[in-house]
Amino acid sequence: MNEVPALPGFVGNSATFREMLAILGRIARYDTTVLVSGETGTGKEMAARAIHYQGQRRDRPFIPVNCGALPDHLVENELFGHARGAYTDARESQLGLIAQAEGGTLFLDEVDTLTAKAQVSLLRFLQDGQYRRLGSSRTEKADVRIVAACNSDLAGSVDRQEFRADLYYRLTAMELQVPPLREREYDAVLLARQVVAEAASQYHLTVKDLHPDTVHWLLAYSWPGNVRELQNRIQREFLLCDGPQIVVREMVPDSDRRCQPDRRIAAPTTLNFNEAKQQVLQSFERSQLLRLMSECAGNVSSAARLAGKERRALGKLLKKHGIEPDHFRHS
Structure with a gap:
């Protein structure tokens, strides 16, 4: 079995996680478009950064953008920029994110939220690397690697005609699935101990170990919010803990989704x-x-x-x- 290299920020030793890291390492070698998929909180942006910094473009910019946070009418402006006078108040020309990522990687998180018009524009750029700023008649060319991410079933969105099939196939030249925490065996405990160590360093506190009940809880809970949920919960428990060990016996309450049957x-x-x-x-x-x-x-x-x-x-x-x-x- 080939040794999987350690990556900064990634913690885990489960077979599922190590398999993902091995695939990530191979994907990083090839300068092509990638779709990273996985549930909310699994670390898709971290995976995208690892792909960038292990690849040939590591010395160039990594530009992340959350497509879901962009207003519909600004998506193309943000991606491609605009020329002076393109619209009211456009007194100066502006570079878009694609131009800012020149030579590097543009990470499109929540790519499934792009409007139909923005999907067409992105598809055109992926086909030939060319684009036009809003209000400009000049075609420009960019050398940018696109890494996209989504936490939904993008293939299902294609079937429902909510996402363009041709764009989907362009984005899935390479695919990486980031596993949910509930499928990563003992990794929840490793992650929890890392969170405690980092919080102790940040707040100048003594590191505390996990009570056996807490270890059992970490392994039994289904973690719908994945790594992000674990980080928030364990840091809170550590900072509020008065005893020598961190004790968490109960399941996390709230949220209807946490009352659903275990998806395993x-x-x-x-x-x-x-x-x-x-x-x-x-x-x-x-x-x-x-x-x-x-x-x-x-x-x-x-x-x-x-x-x-x-x-x-x-x-x-x-x-x-x-x-x-x-x-x-x-x-």
């Missing part, structure tokens, strides 16, 4: 009785194993005694669920 488990209506029963048992079994490993700091013998099982039997269960005891041992 298929809807019961799609399963027969035996399949549904087996799935619930598997989920319970994994949850108990995680709790045991947390409480025993990865000591399999202690966990076996606590569970009233033979060490070999417990070891087989851990292997079955892909749980690594080393991840629970404090350094």
Whole structure:
């Protein structure tokens, strides 16, 4: 297995995350358009920056823009700029984001929010690298790599005729899927410890460890807000913590979406009785194993005694669920 290089800002050691990093590294080598997809808060902009700074354009600008924050009538002006006199109050010509990113990378976040007109303009630019500023008759050319991102099903938007199919195929010359935190195994704990370390440094506090209950909670929670939600919650808990360890036992309340069934488990209506029963048992079994490993700091013998099982039997269960005891041992 090839070693995956560490990237600044990226924390994780799960197989899913390391596979994503390996794909990212390969994508960065090739100077082509990329679509980064993933749920809200997974780190799509960080992935886009990593693609840029590992690529051939690393010494040139990285220009991010949130398409969803641009008013409809200003999208083309922001992307392409305008000539003097293009409209009222346009007393001076202005460079657009594409010109500002010359030689580098333009990151278009929430690209699925672009208007139909802006999609046409972006498609034209992707086809030949040429564009016109608003109010200008002169065609200009730019050498810019486009990295786009979305947290929606862009292929579904194409099917619903909400997004141009030809633009979609241009953007997906290369694709990178950033995995949600709930699919990244023990990474939530690694991330939480990094958040604590960074907050301790920022606020000149002593680093505190995570209580075993907190470790169990981190691994059991489905994290609808992904890494961003974890960062906010753990920093808050750390700053408000008076004890020697950070204790979080309850699930995060609020928001209707957090009351939805765990998306890791298929809807019961799609399963027969035996399949549904087996799935619930598997989920319970994994949850108990995680709790045991947390409480025993990865000591399999202690966990076996606590569970009233033979060490070999417990070891087989851990292997079955892909749980690594080393991840629970404090350094």
